[in-house]
Each structure stands twice: as C-alpha cells, then as structure tokens.
Amino acid sequence: MKNLIAGRWVPPAAGATLDCRNPSTGEVFAQIADSGAEDIDAAVTAARAAFDSGVWNDLSATERGRVLARFAALIAEDAEPLAALEAQDTGKPLSTARNDITALIRYFDYYGAAADKLYGEVVPYLFGHSVTVVHEPHGVTGHILPWNYPAQMFGRTLAPALAMGNCTVLKPAEDGCASVLKLADLANRAGLPDGVLNVITGRGEVAGAALAMHADVDFISFTGSPRVGQLVQKMAADHFAGCTLELGGKSPNILFDDADLAEAIPVICRSIVQNAGQTCAAGSRVLIHRPIYEKALSQLAEAFAALTAGAPEMEADCGPIITRKQMQAVTGFVARAEAAGTRVVARGRVLDGVSPEGNFVAPMLFETSDRDSEIACEEVFGPVLVALPFEDEADAIRLANGTDYGLVAAIWTRDGGRQQRLSRRVRGGQIFINCYGAGAGIELPFGGVGKSGHGREKGMAALHDFSVTKTIIHRYST
Numbered sequence: 001m002k003n004l005i006a007g008r009w010v011p012p013a014a015g016a017t018l019d020c021r022n023p024s025t026g027e028v029f030a031q032i033a034d035s036g037a038e039d040i041d042a043a044v045t046a047a048r049a050a051f052d053s054g055v056w057n058d059l060s061a062t063e064r065g066r067v068l069a070r071f072a073a074l075i076a077e078d079a080e081p082l083a084a085l086e087a088q089d090t091g092k093p094l095s096t097a098r099n100d101i102t103a104l105i106r107y108f109d110y111y112g113a114a115a116d117k118l119y120g121e122v123v124p125y126l127f128g129h130s131v132t133v134v135h136e137p138h139g140v141t142g143h144i145l146p147w148n149y150p151a152q153m154f155g156r157t158l159a160p161a162l163a164m165g166n167c168t169v170l171k172p173a174e175d176g177c178a179s180v181l182k183l184a185d186l187a188n189r190a191g192l193p194d195g196v197l198n199v200i201t202g203r204g205e206v207a208g209a210a211l212a213m214h215a216d217v218d219f220i221s222f223t224g225s226p227r228v229g230q231l232v233q234k235m236a237a238d239h240f241a242g243c244t245l246e247l248g249g250k251s252p253n254i255l256f257d258d259a260d261l262a263e264a265i266p267v268i269c270r271s272i273v274q275n276a277g278q279t280c281a282a283g284s285r286v287l288i289h290r291p292i293y294e295k296a297l298s299q300l301a302e303a304f305a306a307l308t309a310g311a312p313e314m315e316a317d318c319g320p321i322i323t324r325k326q327m328q329a330v331t332g333f334v335a336r337a338e339a340a341g342t343r344v345v346a347r348g349r350v351l352d353g354v355s356p357e358g359n360f361v362a363p364m365l366f367e368t369s370d371r372d373s374e375i376a377c378e379e380v381f382g383p384v385l386v387a388l389p390f391e392d393e394a395d396a397i398r399l400a401n402g403t404d405y406g407l408v409a410a411i412w413t414r415d416g417g418r419q420q421r422l423s424r425r426v427r428g429g430q431i432f433i434n435c436y437g438a439g440a441g442i443e444l445p446f447g448g449v450g451k452s453g454h455g456r457e458k459g460m461a462a463l464h465d466f467s468v469t470k471t472i473i474h475r476y477s478t
C-alpha cells in the first residue's frame, strides 16, 4: 500500500514496507509503506500548497460542510466492508467494528453540519471602533493516530480540522491502519481537493517524529501513550506549534452503598472489556464503598467469570490484543501484580478454537487495598479490572483522584447531592452519573487533565482547538 500525497497514491521514497498482521491469527494480510522524513516532507509541502492556494480554506464553511457530508454518505455506502476490514485489522468483534463505522459516519455528518455554526463575536468597545472576533484555521495540521480505534479516530481528529479549513497530514499507527487508507481513498472521491488530506504510514519514531518536528506544521493532534505524547509536545514546542494530547487513563467507576448494583455491574464489566480494554476511557478501576464491598465484589466476580475472549466472528466479550508485543505488556502487568501477592478475584476465559498465534488474554479482576500499587495506578490497556475499597465520600474523592491520570469517571449513587458534589470534585474531562461511557457521543466535549493529556476533542470544543482566534479592531471616522 502507498501514501496519499497531493491526491495521488505514491510509494515511499525509500521503497520500504511494514507487514500488517491479523491479531487473531498472526497472519500477514497486507503491507504498508514504511515511510521516512522525506515522505513526510512531501506531504507537508502538499498540505501547505493546498492551504496557500485557498482551495479549501477559502471555500465557504457551508461548502466545506457539504463535502464532509458527501464523504459521510460515501462511508455509509461502504460501511459493511469497512467494518469487516476494521475487525480483521484490529481483532475487535464485528459488532464493535460496525459501531465504530457508525460513529465515524456521525463525525463527518456532525462536523459537516457544524462547519458554518462556529460564529465569531462583535465586542462592545470604544466609540468609533468596531471589534470582531473570528475563528480561522491553523493552516497545516498534523494528526498522529493510535491503533485501538483507527476508523473512529480518523473521524474524531480529521472531521473538525477539515471543517475549520485546515489542510492535513495524517500518520496512522503502524498497526491498525488498513481502514484509514481506504477512507483516504473515499475522501478523494467525496471531492476533497488534492493536498487537503495527505496520509503517510510508517513507524512512530521515524514518520511520526518527522511529522511532529516538521517546522511547517502549525498544530499537532496526538492520541497514544503518555511517553510519546510528552515527546510529541516537546517536538512541537521546538517550532512553537500547539498540540492536543489524548493519552489514556485509569478511570474509576465509583460505587456507593445506595447504588443500583443490578444496573451497575454489567455496565462496569463492559466499561473494561470493551475493545479488550484497549480504550483510553476504559473503566479500569472500580472503587467500592466499604458497606457493600463484599457483596459488590462477589457480583463482579460472577460476572467476570462469565466473560470471554475470542476472534471477531465469535462475538466474544473481547477480541485479541493488537500485537504480541502489546499482549506481553498486558501479561507483564498481570504477572507483576500476582507476584506482588495481589488477589485474583475472578478470571474469564479464552474461547476454544482460537488460533494459538492470536493475542488472546482472558479478562481478569483483581482486588487490592494498596492504593499505590502498579495495578491500582498504571494503565494496563487490557481487559484487567482492579477493585479497591473506600470508606466515605471524602475518601472516594481522594482515591478517585489518586492517580496521575484524569480522563473520565462514573459515580454510581441515588443521592442527588452526592452526585453533584462528586461530579465537581473528581478530576476528569467527562463525568458519568449512573452510567458509563460516551464513545458515540460525538457532540460531547472529551479530553483529559494531567497524564491523560490536554485539549478537547468532539463537540463544538474541537472546532476551537482546530482554530486560531483573531480579533479585528477597526477604527472608523465618527
């Protein structure tokens, strides 16, 4: 497979390729370009030329919105093959991949409709002056994607950037980029002018770093690990580019003694096993009020013991982990927790009939009261849940805020005052009350604090992140 530069599919300058492996079977099913700095430079040059020509940013916002809506319609026509490709490439169950494509379509529909709704302001100022505040595109934006939701992430980062009139260079992850390449092809057919979207595949430390370091990139949107996010921010700072970072979390479900357990338990399980736990907003901690600790833990244990991992067509609760390396990272967390004496409360199972070459990990539930342990604080990015007890409301807040992350949290209680108090005091970009997750909530601003990153995606907030505010002060004769 090739790179998309200035509307044409071209091989990487050095001619090198990387294998795409099916995580359920270990089989190589495609090759992608292993691009270098030269390819990134060509893509950034194409994006800059497109921006400077005004072919996209000088269109009316309504016109840009129409192109995005056409793109959404083309994706919808190809939804089923795209979902099948996403399932093959990432290992997620087909039903999850279908949901991802539905969300992707919604991103382009939403931002297609939103393109002409980000109004400026007229500010009252001195007599004889007219002051307007307008929102303009950055120029060239760079987008570095993770492998866990390639299709959804394509929509999440690109749709608002394009709606604002930016010209873009996108680097998907090494693993999980087949759907992205198909989508780039469809974007061409939807009428996106040449050079407005350029897609370069390759290794992070080579192609990703070249994009983050490129002096002609005005803004970077990154989703992935905190380690690389920090590097990307430093590289962007070297040429004074802004960035948004979405870096994952250790998000809690906080379960009070008045919660409806029958409602909460299945949601808590889904919040960690969805996408095999490879979700930035996974509910990877469950904090349980002491009076119901044993009861809630035993109900969770029963639910966990019934959970399964399997290939996409088996429609198990989780698919495989994306790569062998990432699987070893997950099993490493599990082994270290067990070696430290952390109690395994329940273990799901890997279904019979899966390939031994697949990267399957059984869902696991741990419990601990060691709040500083690795398993209680660090993101595993696998189907591993840890339960911890808390004593009262103040302790729940302390424990919820007790990691370096702050992405999302859920509060399970019927007490209205407590719902309000906790939703204000728990750190995070989204707080759920008696529910969990808003993956498909395209209209809801999303993002983290601390080690979870900064900037906001989704909703109208993303249009602000992908634009520059300019104030125009006009003095006229009175």
Ligand code: NAD
Binding pocket: 144, 145, 146, 147, 148, 171, 172, 173, 174, 202, 203, 204, 205, 206, 207, 208, 209, 210, 212, 223, 224, 225, 226, 228, 229, 231, 232, 246, 247, 248, 249, 279, 280, 329, 379, 380, 381
């Ligand atoms: P990563 O951060 O290494 O990769 C994410 C993206 O960054 C990929 O496109 C990669 O090619 C690129 N990249 C890697 N090194 C780079 C560099 N030096 N400069 C610029 N770009 C670079 O993530 P990973 O190794 O694939 O996964 C490791 C961990 O990251 C996971 O265990 C998980 O904790 C976290 N992660 C989080 C998310 C999320 O949604 N927040 C997604 C994927 C992974």
